[in-house]
Amino acid sequence: MALTGKVWRYGDNIDTDVIIPARYLMSFDPQELASHCMVDIDKSFAKNVQKGDIIVGGKNFGCGSSREHAPVAIKASGIPVVIAASFARIFYRNGINIGLPLLEIGKDVEKISAGDKLSVDTATGEIKNITTGDVFHAHPLPGFVEDIAKAGGLINYIKEKRKNA
Amino acid sequence: MGMNMTEKILATHAGLKEVAAGQLVTCKLDMVLANDVTAPPSFKEFEKIGGPVFDNTKIVLVPDHFTPNKDIKSAGLSKAVRDFVNKHNIINYFEVGRGGIEHVILPEKGIVAPGMLTIGADSHTCTYGALGGFSTGVGTTDLAVALATGEAWFKVPEAIKVKLTGTKPAGITGKDVMLTLIDMIGVDGALYKTLEFSGEGVHSLSMDDRLTIANMAIEAGGKNGIFPVDEVTLAYIKNRVKKPYTIIESDADAKYCRTVTINLNELVPVVAFPHLPGNTKKVDEIGDIKIDQVVIGSCTNGRIEDMRIAAQILKGHTVHKDVRCIVIPGSQQVYKESIKKGYIDIFIDAGAAVSTPTCGPCLGAHMGILAAGERCVSTTNRNFRGRMGHVDSEVYLAGPQVAAASAILGKIAQPKDLQ
Numbered sequence: 001m002a003l004t005g006k007v008w009r010y011g012d013n014i015d016t017d018v019i020i021p022a023r024y025l026m027s028f029d030p031q032e033l034a035s036h037c038m039v040d041i042d043k044s045f046a047k048n049v050q051k052g053d054i055i056v057g058g059k060n061f062g063c064g065s066s067r068e069h070a071p072v073a074i075k076a077s078g079i080p081v082v083i084a085a086s087f088a089r090i091f092y093r094n095g096i097n098i099g100l101p102l103l104e105i106g107k108d109v110e111k112i113s114a115g116d117k118l119s120v121d122t123a124t125g126e127i128k129n130i131t132t133g134d135v136f137h138a139h140p141l142p143g144f145v146e147d148i149a150k151a152g153g154l155i156n157y158i159k160e161k162r163k164n165a
Numbered sequence: 166m167g168m169n170m171t172e173k174i175l176a177t178h179a180g181l182k183e184v185a186a187g188q189l190v191t192c193k194l195d196m197v198l199a200n201d202v203t204a205p206p207s208f209k210e211f212e213k214i215g216g217p218v219f220d221n222t223k224i225v226l227v228p229d230h231f232t233p234n235k236d237i238k239s240a241g242l243s244k245a246v247r248d249f250v251n252k253h254n255i256i257n258y259f260e261v262g263r264g265g266i267e268h269v270i271l272p273e274k275g276i277v278a279p280g281m282l283t284i285g286a287d288s289h290t291c292t293y294g295a296l297g298g299f300s301t302g303v304g305t306t307d308l309a310v311a312l313a314t315g316e317a318w319f320k321v322p323e324a325i326k327v328k329l330t331g332t333k334p335a336g337i338t339g340k341d342v343m344l345t346l347i348d349m350i351g352v353d354g355a356l357y358k359t360l361e362f363s364g365e366g367v368h369s370l371s372m373d374d375r376l377t378i379a380n381m382a383i384e385a386g387g388k389n390g391i392f393p394v395d396e397v398t399l400a401y402i403k404n405r406v407k408k409p410y411t412i413i414e415s416d417a418d419a420k421y422c423r424t425v426t427i428n429l430n431e432l433v434p435v436v437a438f439p440h441l442p443g444n445t446k447k448v449d450e451i452g453d454i455k456i457d458q459v460v461i462g463s464c465t466n467g468r469i470e471d472m473r474i475a476a477q478i479l480k481g482h483t484v485h486k487d488v489r490c491i492v493i494p495g496s497q498q499v500y501k502e503s504i505k506k507g508y509i510d511i512f513i514d515a516g517a518a519v520s521t522p523t524c525g526p527c528l529g530a531h532m533g534i535l536a537a538g539e540r541c542v543s544t545t546n547r548n549f550r551g552r553m554g555h556v557d558s559e560v561y562l563a564g565p566q567v568a569a570a571s572a573i574l575g576k577i578a579q580p581k582d583l584q
């Protein structure tokens with residue numbers, strides 16, 4: 001599936017406390033979480049994000065707490081895919097489990113800037129920077145993790161597995 | 166080929182003879198944990214799968230983050246947990262007043278043991294590696310599936326061997342060991358990896374030191390941290406663990422992707438500056454940094470040894486006039502023992518506030534939120550921007566000895582500065 005969107009660019013070690021601060025964890029309503037997403041480092045994000053925009057981070061994106069509220073807030077903001085040099089592991093599995101594609105591209109993130117327009121194929125992992133002309137390839141998802149992603153998340157995957165058992 | 170501790174535990178729980186780093190496996194779980202923040206959203210996902218819980222004796226629910234409930238919304242979260250407990254007859258539920266912070270009470274009550282595989286919808290679930298088990302944090306959806314199936318998927322992690330040489334000197338805590346390690350390898354130094362502790366230095370670490378160290382494996386990005394089982398472990402679990410357990414040892418030819426050596430003899434008290442747990446500096450080298458608040462507690466340093474260390478330093482002193490010092494024993498048992506040993510009297514006489522067990526200020530929930538521009542020395546595990554309150558406040562992470570000395574002097578300090 002090819003997506004095209006404008007980049008919101010963040011740095012290294014973006015932690016789940018800034019993606020969604022603890023003071024908003026009393027709710028699990030995706031839209032409410034989205035309305036506070038990134039507030040502590042970027043007040044303009046929640047206000048100005050457009051459906052289809054793409055978040056690009058540096059190393060260790062999503063480090064910190066296991067709160068699934070973080071990828072949920074990002075997904076509910078209309079972000080269809082997050083790209084980073086690397087992801088923190090709990091955030092990574094949470095993303096897969098809720099059906100938010102996450103693409104890891106290492107140092108290549110340095111060639112993506114805020115406001116660039118990207119075209120992303122989440123199935124093949126191919127990322128084109130339309131603004132600069134660069135093309136990158138994300139590491140593919142391993143084994144049955146790809147099946148979870150294809151099913152749209154872990155709950156659907158388990159339900160399908162149980163049905164077929 | 167030889168396997169390390171983590172590989173062996175994942176292999177047995179996946180029903181396989183052998184696994185290797187990078188392999189994807191589905192494992193049977195021995196214990197599944199969640200708290201008042203992570204459990205309620207998972208219940209909705211659990212309902213989507215349908216059916217009963219996989220085993221009502223292998224689930225632990227602990228309302229500790231926003232408790233005793235700080236407002237109406239958080240009361241609703243706790244109530245959702247309580248309703249689930251009653252509906253599914255969950256045995257291991259620890260109500261306010263009968264438990265404490267999850268990662269303090271699970272080892273304390275013998276719910277986790279060597280060789281066990283535990284997941285928890287809380288990133289610091291890695292704490293139980295101190296007892297020689299595999300434990301790691303997951304999110305809401307993994308939790309929901311685990312509640313229903315008793316299984317979870319894992320990618321077998323690569324392992325970093327952390328060789329501890331020498332003997333831990335007096336005045337040094339597990340926190341100093343871990344902050345030093347995170348400084349050496351970075352906050353993503355163990356990303357997707359296991360930290361396996363070994364070497365003769367391990368034996369000089371108390372169980373509380375090890376729990377502090379394993380607790381912060383996640384602050385180095387680690388999937389888990391794991392310690393070998395020795396006489397210290399066995400003494401700790403005696404009279405606590407009432408079920409059979411398995412002692413796992415790494416093979417001599419086990420594979421590691423990297424070895425890091427720390428000579429415990431050379432350690433000095435350290436503090437991690439805002440806003441990353443890896444911004445570690447020696448207390449000796451930081452100059453005068455005035456502070457407004459001190460927090461002693463949390464799943465990292467809310468155990469009896471932490472209370473003892475803080476009490477020994479605060480005894481006969483008073484908290485600096487410009488500082489609020491908040492002491493939070495991590496469990497009812499730690500609280501009670503602290504009363505018996507006279508620590509609570511010492512804290513109160515020194516002018517500290519003592520609270521019932523709760524996560525509270527650690528995650529900026531309640532019980533000690535910081536205003537703009539305020540600085541806090543805290544024995545917790547995260548100093549991210551805004552973690553304890555206003556985005557322009559600052560958290561400095563340290564062990565209980567540094568926190569107590571700082572409370573007295575009103576600036577970041579260590580016990581020797583009191584002389």
Ligand code: SF4
Nearest residue numbers: 289463464524527528
């Ligand atoms: S004490 Fe802090 S780090 Fe530990 S479980 Fe509670 S909020 Fe999380």
